[in-house]
Amino acid sequence: MTSSVSIARRGMLFVVSSPSGAGKTTLSRRLLEADKDIDISISFTTRPMRPGEKDGVDYSFVGENTFLRMQKDGEFLESAKVFDNWYGTPKGPVMTAIEEGRDVLFDIDWQGAQQLAEVVRGDLVTVFILPPSRQALFERLKNRAQDSDEVVAKRMSQADHEISHYAEYGYVIVNHDLELASRQLLAILHAERLRRRRQTGLRDFVQSMIGEDGA
Ligand SMILES: Nc1nc2c(ncn2[C@@H]2O[C@H](COP(=O)(O)OP(=O)(O)O)[C@@H](O)[C@H]2O)c(=O)[nH]1
Numbered sequence: 198m199t200s201s202v203s204i205a206r207r208g209m210l211f212v213v214s215s216p217s218g219a220g221k222t223t224l225s226r227r228l229l230e231a232d233k234d235i236d237i238s239i240s241f242t243t244r245p246m247r248p249g250e251k252d253g254v255d256y257s258f259v260g261e262n263t264f265l266r267m268q269k270d271g272e273f274l275e276s277a278k279v280f281d282n283w284y285g286t287p288k289g290p291v292m293t294a295i296e297e298g299r300d301v302l303f304d305i306d307w308q309g310a311q312q313l314a315e316v317v318r319g320d321l322v323t324v325f326i327l328p329p330s331r332q333a334l335f336e337r338l339k340n341r342a343q344d345s346d347e348v349v350a351k352r353m354s355q356a357d358h359e360i361s362h363y364a365e366y367g368y369v370i371v372n373h374d375l376e377l378a379s380r381q382l383l384a385i386l387h388a389e390r391l392r393r394r395r396q397t398g399l400r401d402f403v404q405s406m407i408g409e410d411g412a
Pocket residue numbers: 214215216217218222240241244275276277279284285286304305306307308309310
């Protein structure tokens with residue numbers, strides 16, 4: 198197998214959003230396993246930890262006072278209230294990754310995607326995940342068995358509003374078959390990396406090739 202040529206490029210902010218239960222967490226995890234050049238942004242949240250979640254891994258779980266202090270001090274790249282809880286993206290790790298030419302994955306809602314679009318524009322790629330049907334969404338939320346009936350009902354009632362934002366996204370995937378949806382998400386990541394304007398080292402690369410003698 199031939200080894201690939203490495204050309205310097207800008208990192209991108211890769212946003213995945215969906216109504217709760219459509220599968221964005223599952224798809225994001227699979228993307229991280231399949232590709233080692235993308236890091237996930239770990240958000241801060243005031244929502245209670247779910248069974249199986251780990252502080253600092255799934256989210257950094259903080260109280261409302263801490264969150265609001267961080268928000269006031271400008272420590273978030275974006276922040277929003279979703280289902281009565283606060284969520285925010287810490288600035289530092291994202292900026293470091295982008296400067297190093299690494300990509301960052303965001304599992305955030307449409308409000309966060311809109312705010313990021315104002316800050317980074319050309320470095321932003323957005324993907325919206327749709328469930329195959331309303332019934333499937335309900336069943337996934339119930340089968341996940343991590344939220345009370347009341348919370349599931351609330352998430353279902355918010356789904357229409359979430360879904361209504363799909364048209365603000367650059368890509369849309371219907372997550373019916375998990376394998377297919379995972380491949381589609383990976384394909385978007387790979388194609389977006391090849392955008393000419395992201396490949397900042399292309400000019401030097403081509404220049405050196407054109408300048409070479411003896412072909
Ligand atoms: N704007 C914004 N939204 C976030 C952030 N972190 C998570 N979210 C969104 O908040 C919503 C609720 O997330 P979560 O409580 O984990 O529930 P889940 O989506 O059902 O797993 C989802 O739409 C997430 O994408 C963040 O840092 N900023």
